[in-house]
Amino acid sequence: MNINRWMTEAMVEAQKSSLSEWRMGAVIVKGNRIIGRGFNRFSADVEKFRLQFGFSETELWSLHAEMDAIASTEEDLEGAVMFVAGFKGKNGNPIVCRPCKKCQAILRHVPIEAVYYQNRKDVGVIYVGNE
Numbered sequence: 001m002n003i004n005r006w007m008t009e010a011m012v013e014a015q016k017s018s019l020s021e022w023r024m025g026a027v028i029v030k031g032n033r034i035i036g037r038g039f040n041r042f043s044a045d046v047e048k049f050r051l052q053f054g055f056s057e058t059e060l061w062s063l064h065a066e067m068d069a070i071a072s073t074e075e076d077l078e079g080a081v082m083f084v085a086g087f088k089g090k091n092g093n094p095i096v097c098r099p100c101k102k103c104q105a106i107l108r109h110v111p112i113e114a115v116y117y118q119n120r121k122d123v124g125v126i127y128v129g130n131e
């Protein structure tokens with residue numbers, strides 16, 4: 001698996017975000033192809049995650065990249081791998097990425113095999129499976 005290739009794709013997704021502070025992107029890969037894409041943004045789609053996981057409007061008010069990628073996928077997530085990358089503001093400097101508590105809760109309920117998060121200079125696996 002070419003981790004750098006998929007992290008680059010996640011960064012392309014992050015560039016689509018119009019949020020000014022943290023611009024995050026995610027791709028879901030299965031069988032060496034992308035089956036889901038997402039970036040953080042304001043969207044009515046966030047309501048689906050609020051209802052399903054019991055978050056209030058003040059707890060979850062924007063769609064996170066991981067959520068957007070999951071929502072965009074129409075295929076079975078069993079055995080898939082997610083890659084998440086991002087940067088701060090408009091300067092393009094990579095940031096250390098990690099899942100928020102809300103995304104951790106959601107990721108525990110989907111059969112994604114592993115989630116790789118970008119660090120400033122390399123990639124780390126922060127979350128693996130439904131542990």
